[in-house]
Amino acid sequence: MLENNIKNLIENLKNNLLTIGNLDEMDGLWKKYFSNKGSIKLILKEIKELSLENKKIIAPLIQQHYKNALALFKNKEDLLKTDNLCKNLESQSEDLNYFTPKIGHLHPISRTIREMNNLFVSMGFSIMDGPEIEKDEYCFQRLNVPLDHPARDMQDTIYIKEPDYLLRTQTSSIEARTLANYKPPFKIVSPGRVYRNETVNKSNHFIFHHYQGLVVVEKTNLKDLFGIFNVLFQKMYGKDVVVRYRNKYYPEVEPGVGPDMQCFNCHGKGCSLCKGVGWIEMGGAGIIHPNVMEKAGIDTKKWMGFAFGLGLDRWVMAKYKITDIRTLLGGNLGYKYYENENII
């Protein structure tokens, strides 16, 4: 009798479970069948009323039916919970938008300076700066260029107050200040802006940039200088870069020398960029002239040094393949949204 009753109830439960669609209804169903006053639970309670003999036979059967009923309920509840979770996750989901964020960029001159600075700092150099409004003393006289020296024609000067104050024509002025204010040994590089009285066109600007280097130690020579240049050129332009060294005149050095790089555009054949000669002039260098050292009170018997000055804009133009110097300081310089040459 009891077994039939529980079987009927389970059939009813099965039918109820088929029609239920949410967890709230499951609560009602729980109450109806499994709570203390639920119909299935009440049948369990009726077992107590049976004789011991009947209990032994009926009780395990009823218990089994009860377990089956509970399992049916739990299965359905789990299904609904999973379903519910899925619905929740879907409603809370977020999409990635496909807008590529804008990123900022360093100016190619800053990038190049940083690349060079990093290299020199790794070789134990300090970085120095100095004023752009400079005294004639530091821009020329301490660098072995007295007033009315023909070498001044190499650097047509923009004056603030002639003849004493000018806009520096070269970052060698930082060299002169370092020599005057610090005691050797020192190794410095000094990037900076310089000014010359030139008409602005595709290859010349009246505002441009130098990258100066200065080493004063007890013992050094041109081989050291060339070794540093070699590392620098390879770092900036790769291992296949071709460089030549030729004699050049700068009053602040003796001997004077300058590195030329084989033209990146024509590979030495000659083109408009290199004015047909196949080489691009990259700067000047040399062993510091004894007059320069002596003006700074440095004992030339104990100390020796070399200096170099690079036309930074040319280095940058060669590296970033910019053909018009005006781009570097003008409205034409833009940054690509995507930096890679090839989109990967």
Added chain:
Amino acid sequence: MKILYSQIKELIPDLEASPKEIGETLTLIGFLMDGFTEISYKGSKDYLIGLEIRQNRADCLSIIGLAREIAAYYDLQISTPEIKTITENGKQLDIKINAVDYVKRVLAIKIDGIINKESPDWLKEYLSFYDLNSINLLVDLSNYVMLLTGYPSHLIDCEKITGQVMWSLNHDFNDIITLFGTSIKLRKDTELIIRDEKNILALAGMVGGKKAAINMETKSIIAEVAIYNRSVIRKNSRDLNIVTEASHRLEKELDPTSSYYAMQLLLSLIIKYGDGHISSKLFDYYPNKNISPIIEFDTSMPSKFSGIEISENDSIKILKNLNFSIEKNGKLFFVSPPIYRTDISIPEDLVEEIIRIYGFNRIPSNEIPKLEIVQDITPKNIILAEKIRDILVALSFDEILSWPLTKNGENEFTNYTDWDIISTQNSVNDVFPNLRQSMIIGLLNQSNEYVKKNVDFINIFEIGKIFGKKNGKYTEHEALGIMSISTNTVLSEFKNKIESMIRLLGISSIKYVNASQKPKIANSNSCWDIYAGTNQIGIIYKLIPQEIKSNIYFAEINIEKVTKLLLQIKNNPVVEITQKLITLDANIELKKEESINEYLENIEKKFNKNHIWSIIIADRYILDKKIKYTIRVTYKELSDQEAKKIHLNFFELI
């Protein structure tokens, strides 16, 4: 300077190097080849090699000078053109040197019976390679000698002069008509001139006058070759804005002694091609004869300087090939340069001579130098500027660089300092005469360019110098300018980015105070000074409407001030959290004219900093005459009750 290959071959008969090879060789030893042209000369194929001449090699502004260099490099002999010895005839010339401080040497001689005429074809053709027009035989020969020897000469028609010829400073003449017919105004007292008793005959060392110019009828001349104090030629050339082949050479340190050879060559050629005969004694004013220095030379120096072994034999051979005279006394060498090498005076000069001919390319460059370790002396502002760049790039700003020189009026519109404007005196770009006083000028110009080119997302910055004059002194400092242009960003978002940057640099006590000096370009209602503690470090403002139809925001930070502050600050952003944080709000009302910054400052003074995690303005509501703020304070290391008690007490909420 150009050289003709066939002429170099004539001067160095044993030369086998090709024209290209010669150009490349000269480049390596100090004379950059800047032109190479195949031409036809005297009906044959020839080459013209263009060279850049070093400023200290006056001797190489000549064919012979460059031929000497080539001969020395290839270890060959040079054979200079044959000349006749000057045979003096007749009387001394009536010449006087008044400007003794400026004249080093004057050689002058009279030639009569000349038949002036057109130049032979070879000479006309030759001069055309140097962009010199053929005038007549005498003038052309004078130019030819200048090209060959590097010494300019000057010919005066004797029939056109009155009395004594003098080298003087100009006291009497207001102008000169040059032999090209140009009238030049003179300043008086500063120009070195050649004159007679009535007329000005030439601007010495620069250009001859029309008065005594040579023409086809000229039969009798005074030929002069003079060397001056180079400074006076340079100054006159610049002051009068005259640059000629003569001034180009004479403003350099040209050796006076070798001018005798130039005079001899000129006379030989005039007699050969224009007949004529010498009819005076040679006038030779040369009071202080040039003497070659004797330099004590240690032959180990080339090796020490180059870093490679250059033997004593190699060094001596190179110097001898360059015509240096050498004497050995014991272990010491005494070296004297040829008289025309005015650039040589110290042992280091000899080192350069040896290494440049030996070859800079023979010094290996593939060895990384082992230079000694030295102390780092990098100033902190350089490191700070690099950090700023990185932060701003991460905040989506692009870096630009602009012209520090600006147009008239731009500073007046953008300046907020008490500086006067600094102007340049002589810039060829006179549209940009003034040094900038604020970074905004370049950033705004760049933005205008970007807008014209339809570039969007204009968030840009620049680090550079700004300049001004204060109390008569020139001053400059490194500044950061930041600009943001947008139709949908508001000033507070821009300010948050600037503030994030400043905080990332290590400064957290940032305040904004109504700007004490507002630039005209700023919206005066939206312009604040930026303070770090009690130090003003910059300015932030919204621009008044510009051509660009968007909101434009600008901030400028004084990097040097920030650097100094950072050197004083000790930062430790780390804290151990052992208890839960307690956040409590307080609503306050201030009158519109009252400063929330001041209010917060006063509150902060009351707090024990050890118990404060943060104080922020959580909300703001603008009423008619007041502003309501919600101040959110987060306490640390306090119980709920302790925090509440402090909070109510401080905000006087009890």
